[in-house]
Amino acid sequence: MDDEKEFIAALLNPKTQNNAFRQLVARYNRPLYSHIRNIVLNHDDTDDVLQNTFIKIFQNLKNFKGESKLFSWIYRIATNEALTLISQRAKKGGITNEEVNERAVQNLVADEYFEGDAIQLKLQQAVASLPEKQQLVFKMRYFEEIKYEEMSEILGTSVGALKASYHHAVKKIEDYVTTH
Numbered sequence: 001m002d003d004e005k006e007f008i009a010a011l012l013n014p015k016t017q018n019n020a021f022r023q024l025v026a027r028y029n030r031p032l033y034s035h036i037r038n039i040v041l042n043h044d045d046t047d048d049v050l051q052n053t054f055i056k057i058f059q060n061l062k063n064f065k066g067e068s069k070l071f072s073w074i075y076r077i078a079t080n081e082a083l084t085l086i087s088q089r090a091k092k093g094g095i096t097n098e099e100v101n102e103r104a105v106q107n108l109v110a111d112e113y114f115e116g117d118a119i120q121l122k123l124q125q126a127v128a129s130l131p132e133k134q135q136l137v138f139k140m141r142y143f144e145e146i147k148y149e150e151m152s153e154i155l156g157t158s159v160g161a162l163k164a165s166y167h168h169a170v171k172k173i174e175d176y177v178t179t180h
Contacts, residue, residue: 072153
């Protein structure tokens with residue numbers, strides 16, 4: 001915890017801010033890329049959202065109050081940016097967020113960065129069929145192995161509600177996989 005406090009102090013100090021921010025980018029670039037990619041599915045969109053996330057982090061460092069872990073605060077920004085992209089796409093196309101996700105899964109087959117097989121594609125299709133909140137909880141827990149307590153801080157939802165959401169998501173995915 002002291003290391004995190006020192007790191008945050010370095011991020012807030014104008015003399016050490018640039019170096020500390022470079023360290024933050026180096027530390028969080030890969031995990032944030034994976035987190036965002038799990039939400040938006042497309043490589044190019046992921047890169048755009050990741051860049052916007054780091055810009056927002058830098059612009060809002062002075063607003064970080066330390067009420068949550070730095071990790072949680074950063075992931076909350078990344079999650080919100082990814083969900084904003086999906087919502088913007090839905091509004092622009094006059095479709096629902098779920099339809100945006102379904103189209104993204106369909107586009108995975110053509111995505112040169114998708115390294116999955118037929119089973120992984122079916123799993124992505126099953127996940128895309130879930131309501132947005134269940135998708136997010138399932139992806140964070142299953143793919144990223146984020147603890148419920150950390151998810152609670154990131155998403156602002158109780159641990160109990162997250163566990164229930166994950167359980168319902170798993171059941172729906174099992175049903176989808178066995179019927180499709």
